[in-house]
Amino acid sequence: MTRSPSAPQPLRKPEPLRKPEPLRKPQPTRAGPLRVAIVGAGPAGIYAGNILRTMVRAAGDEVAIDLYDSLPAPYGLIRYGVAPDHPRIKGIVKSLHEMLDAGTIRFLGNVSFGIDVDLADLQAHYHAVIFATGAIRDTDLDIPGIDLPGSYGAADFVSWFDGHPDAPHDWPLDATDIAVIGNGNVALDVARMLAKHPADLLSTDIPATVHAGLLGSPVTDVHVFGRRGPGQVKFTPIELRELGDVQGVDVIVYGEDFPRDENSEARLAASNNQVKVMSRTLNGWLTREPTGASRRLHLHFLHSPAEVSGTDRVEGMRFERTAPTEDGGVRGTGEFLDYPVQAVYRAVGYRGSALPGVPFDAVRGVLPNDGGRILAADGTPLPGLYATGWIKRGPVGLIGHTKGDAVETVTRLVEDLALLPEPAAETGGDAGEAILRLLGERGIRHTTWSGWLALDAHERALGDADESAVLRERVKVVPRGEQVDIASEAVLVTTWRR
Numbered sequence: 027m028t029r030s031p032s033a034p035q036p037l038r039k040p041e042p043l044r045k046p047e048p049l050r051k052p053q054p055t056r057a058g059p060l061r062v063a064i065v066g067a068g069p070a071g072i073y074a075g076n077i078l079r080t081m082v083r084a085a086g087d088e089v090a091i092d093l094y095d096s097l098p099a100p101y102g103l104i105r106y107g108v109a110p111d112h113p114r115i116k117g118i119v120k121s122l123h124e125m126l127d128a129g130t131i132r133f134l135g136n137v138s139f140g141i142d143v144d145l146a147d148l149q150a151h152y153h154a155v156i157f158a159t160g161a162i163r164d165t166d167l168d169i170p171g172i173d174l175p176g177s178y179g180a181a182d183f184v185s186w187f188d189g190h191p192d193a194p195h196d197w198p199l200d201a202t203d204i205a206v207i208g209n210g211n212v213a214l215d216v217a218r219m220l221a222k223h224p225a226d227l228l229s230t231d232i233p234a235t236v237h238a239g240l241l242g243s244p245v246t247d248v249h250v251f252g253r254r255g256p257g258q259v260k261f262t263p264i265e266l267r268e269l270g271d272v273q274g275v276d277v278i279v280y281g282e283d284f285p286r287d288e289n290s291e292a293r294l295a296a297s298n299n300q301v302k303v304m305s306r307t308l309n310g311w312l313t314r315e316p317t318g319a320s321r322r323l324h325l326h327f328l329h330s331p332a333e334v335s336g337t338d339r340v341e342g343m344r345f346e347r348t349a350p351t352e353d354g355g356v357r358g359t360g361e362f363l364d365y366p367v368q369a370v371y372r373a374v375g376y377r378g379s380a381l382p383g384v385p386f387d388a389v390r391g392v393l394p395n396d397g398g399r400i401l402a403a404d405g406t407p408l409p410g411l412y413a414t415g416w417i418k419r420g421p422v423g424l425i426g427h428t429k430g431d432a433v434e435t436v437t438r439l440v441e442d443l444a445l446l447p448e449p450a451a452e453t454g455g456d457a458g459e460a461i462l463r464l465l466g467e468r469g470i471r472h473t474t475w476s477g478w479l480a481l482d483a484h485e486r487a488l489g490d491a492d493e494s495a496v497l498r499e500r501v502k503v504v505p506r507g508e509q510v511d512i513a514s515e516a517v518l519v520t521t522w523r524r
C-alpha cells in the first residue's frame with residue numbers, strides 16, 4: 027500500500043508583526059555600533075540586513091553588518107536556482123542590489139561557515155549572528171533503485187544548468203524518455219529545461235557548456251508524475267500555463283488521471299482561485315490536439331513512485347496508481363504501472379543542511395527556532411543566534427516570503443538587544459578590520475561588493491559580445507577561481523560605510 031500523503035498544507039502566513047520595542051539606551055557595555063554577522067547572502071540574508079539596518083537606525087543607534095556567503099557572488103538561489111528562462115524576477119534582483127549597493131552592509135563572499143570561519147570566530151567578533159543558509163540539497167526519496175546510475179536529484183541538475191561553481195562540468199543527457207517525480211514548481215523547471223529546444227535558451231545566461239550539453243540531448247518524451255490528483259498540485263498558475271507555450275513541445279495529459287467523483291468535484295468547487303485556474307488549464311489540455319512536435323511533455327497524476335527499475339542503470343520507473351480520499355489525500359490502489367525511461371529526476375523538495383556548532387532539527391532540516399531565535403536542546407533561546415529564510419522554516423515559498431521571515435527574525439533580535447553578549451575578540455579598536463585580518467591570516471580570498479560589481483560587469487560584457495543571440499543579458503562565469511580572480515581585480519572596499 028502506498029503511504030497516504032496528507033492534504034496540502036497552505037504556506038503559513040507570517041505572524042502579524044509585533045511592533046519592535048524601542049532600543050533600550052544606553053546599551054550595557056557596548057563600545058561602538060552593534061555588530062551583526064549574517065551567514066548566507068540569498069534573499070533572506072539580504073532582506074534581514076536591510077531590515078536590521080532600518081530598524082536599528084530608526085531607534086537612533088548604529089549597526090555594522092557583515093554578510094557572508096560561501097559563494098563568490100551574492101543572491102543564493104536567485105542566481106543558482108531560478109531557471110535561466112525566468113528573467114522576470116529582475117525587479118527583485120534590482121531591489122536586493124540597491125540594498126547592498128547602499129554600502130552599509132559589507133558583503134564577504136567566498137567564505138564558508140563551518141570551513142573558513144566557525145561559530146566561535148563569529149561570536150568573538152559580533153554581538154549577534156543570523157543564519158540564512160537556505161536549503162541546497164535534494165531531500166531523499168526512499169524507494170528501491172533510487173541510487174541507480176541515471177537517477178538524479180533535481181537540485182543537482184538545477185545547479186548544473188544554472189552554472190553553480192561546485193556542480194559537475196558535464197551532465198549526462200543521453201535519455202530519450204525521462205521521468206520527473208514531483209508536482210511542485212521545481213519539477214516544472216526541470217521538465218521544461220529538459221524538454222525545451224536549446225535554441226530557445228540561447229538568449230539566457232546559461233554557460234556555453236550547458237548549452238552544448240543540452241544540444242546533444244536526444245530526449246523526445248519527458249513525463250512528470252504527481253502522487254496526488256490535478257486538484258492538489260503544488261505548481262503555481264503562471265508556471266503551469268507556461269508549459270503550454272514552450273515552442274516545439276506538445277503537452278499531453280490523460281483523462282484517467284482526472285478524478286470525476288463527487289468528493290473531488292466538491293473539493294475543487296471549494297478550492298482557492300489558484301487551484302481553479304490551474305484546473306482550467308489542465309482540463310483545457312485534455313481536449314487540445316498534439317501538433318506532432320518532436321518533443322512531448324506528459325503530465326501524469328495519481329502516480330505514487332514505487333521503484334526505479336534496472337540492473338546496471340535506470341531502465342524504467344514503476345508507480346502505484348493512487349485514488350483520492352475524502353480528506354484530500356490519496357491511497358494506494360494496488361495497481362502498478364511501468365514506464366520505460368532511461369533517466370529519473372526526483373523533484374520532491376529541497377533540504378537544509380546542519381551547520382557545525384549550531385543546533386539542528388534533523389527531521390525537518392531546519393535550525394530549531396522560535397520566531398527566528400535559535401533554540402538549544404532544552405528549548406531556551408541561545409543568546410545572539412538567529413535564523414531566517416528557508417533554513418528557519420523549511421524549503422517552501424517564493425523569494426518574497428523571505429522578507430516576512432526577515433522582519434520577524436530581526437524584530438526578535440531588536441527585542442533582545444540588551445541581552446546580546448559582548449564579543450570577546452581583541453580588535454585593536456577596529457572591529458571591522460579584525461575579522462578581515464583573521465580571514466587574511468587563514469589565506470581566504472574573500473570577495474567584496476565591488477568585486478561582485480566587477481564580476482557582474484564582466485558577465486554582462488560576455489553577454490553583449492555573444493553574437494549567437496540577439497539579446498543576451500549576461501553569460502555566467504562558472505569556475506569559482508575565475509569568479510574570485512575577476513572579483514579581485516576590483517578595488518577592495520574593506521571598511522564599513524555608515
Ligand SMILES: Cc1cc2nc3c(=O)[nH]c(=O)nc-3n(C[C@H](O)[C@H](O)[C@H](O)COP(=O)(O)OP(=O)(O)OC[C@H]3O[C@@H](n4cnc5c(N)ncnc54)[C@H](O)[C@@H]3O)c2cc1C
Pocket residue numbers: 065066067068069070071094095096097100101102103104107108109112115137138139140158159160161162184212215376381414415416417422423424425426428
Ligand atoms: C530550483 C528553484 C527555483 C526557484 N525559482 C523561484 C522563482 O522563479 N521565483 C521565486 O519567487 N522563488 C523561486 N524559488 C524559491 C526561492 O529561491 C527561495 O524562496 C529563496 O531563494 C530562499 O531564500 P534563502 O535566502 O532562504 O535561501 P538561498 O537563496 O538558498 O540562500 C542561501 C545562501 O546561503 C549560502 N550558504 C549556505 N551555506 C552556507 C555556509 N555554510 N556558509 C556561507 N554561506 C552559506 C548559500 O550559498 C546561499 O547563497 C526557487 C527555488 C528553487 C529551489
Ligand SMILES: NC(=O)c1ccc[n+]([C@@H]2O[C@H](COP(=O)([O-])OP(=O)(O)OC[C@H]3O[C@@H](n4cnc5c(N)ncnc54)[C@H](OP(=O)(O)O)[C@@H]3O)[C@@H](O)[C@H]2O)c1
Pocket residue numbers: 031034112167207208209210211212213215252253254258259260262265330331373374375376421422423424
Ligand atoms: N517559478 C517559481 O516561482 C518557482 C520555481 C521553483 C520553485 N519555486 C518554489 O520553491 C519552493 C520549493 O519547490 P519544490 O518544487 O521543491 O517543492 P514543493 O512545492 O513542496 O513540491 C514538492 C513536490 O514533491 C512531491 N513529493 C514530496 N515527497 C514525495 C514522495 N515521497 N513521493 C512523490 N512525490 C513527493 C510533493 O507531493 P505532495 O504535494 O503530495 O506532498 C510535491 O508535489 C516552492 O514554494 C516553489 O513554489 C518557485
